[in-house]
Amino acid sequence: MSAYTHRRRPLHEVTRDLVATAMGREPADLIIRDGRLVNVNTAQMQDGIDVAVRHGFIAFVGDAAHIPGGSGTTVVDAAGRYLLPGFIDTHLHVESSMVDVRSFARAVLPEGTTTIACDNHEITNVFGLRAMELFHAAAQGLPLKVLVAMPVCVPSIPGFEDAGATITAREVAAAYRRGWAQLQGEQMNFPGVITAIPRCTRSSRPRCRRGSCSRVITPVRRSTAGCPRS
Numbered sequence: 001m002s003a004y005t006h007r008r009r010p011l012h013e014v015t016r017d018l019v020a021t022a023m024g025r026e027p028a029d030l031i032i033r034d035g036r037l038v039n040v041n042t043a044q045m046q047d048g049i050d051v052a053v054r055h056g057f058i059a060f061v062g063d064a065a066h067i068p069g070g071s072g073t074t075v076v077d078a079a080g081r082y083l084l085p086g087f088i089d090t091h092l093h094v095e096s097s098m099v100d101v102r103s104f105a106r107a108v109l110p111e112g113t114t115t116i117a118c119d120n121h122e123i124t125n126v127f128g129l130r131a132m133e134l135f136h137a138a139a140q141g142l143p144l145k146v147l148v149a150m151p152v153c154v155p156s157i158p159g160f161e162d163a164g165a166t167i168t169a170r171e172v173a174a175a176y177r178r179g180w181a182q183l184q185g186e187q188m189n190f191p192g193v194i195t196a197i198p199r200c201t202r203s204s205r206p207r208c209r210r211g212s213c214s215r216v217i218t219p220v221r222r223s224t225a226g227c228p229r230s
């Protein structure tokens with residue numbers, strides 16, 4: 001895995017090729033024949049389904065008899081095995097698996113997980129913002145889609161932990177700005193949310209300002225635990 005780098009061309013560069021393959025004018029890179037499709041749009045199972053892939057994108061799903069194979073085309077006979085979209089693991093901590101993110105990808109991809117939303121709370125507890133930078137670098141080029149959730153309470157309970165690092169609202173904002181994080185991590189300091197500790201609400205603002213924040217309204221004070229407006 002360490003030598004493998006996944007570089008898929010941007011979709012806008014290959015749309016013409018995808019259409020050409022879908023229409024049968026140009027060969028596919030990969031054709032998977034005779035699968036049993038789990039159609040998550042119609043909630044149906046469909047037998048005898050082919051999938052044609054070009055440039056790493058799915059160009060066609062259905063009866064691909066009209067799509068030619070070229071010298072570089074790989075043909076796989078699914079023989080009735082299931083075809084379904086990749087799984088998305090919406091919350092995990094890669095560090096809890098005790099392996100790095102590249103080894104983690106190698107373990108989960110064959111099982112069908114193609115996207116993870118991981119909260120880097122554990123390494124950030126120790127290394128602070130530097131941990132986000134290191135994790136981001138380690139996740140580059142993986143065939144696994146890695147969406148990183150920025151920890152917002154490091155330490156989770158101030159005064160009870162001595163892990164070594166502290167994350168401030170300024171550092172949370174920096175992680176988003178530098179592209180090291182895409183989501184907000186767990187807010188474990190629930191006493192801080194309920195009692196509206198400024199440190200707690202400030203750390204959620206950078207994510208909320210970017211337009212993606214789950215709104216939580218508490219009976220304590222409306223603006224304290226949800227999406228701060230300022």
Ligand SMILES: [Zn+2]
Pocket residue numbers: 091092093119186
């Ligand atoms: Zn968790």
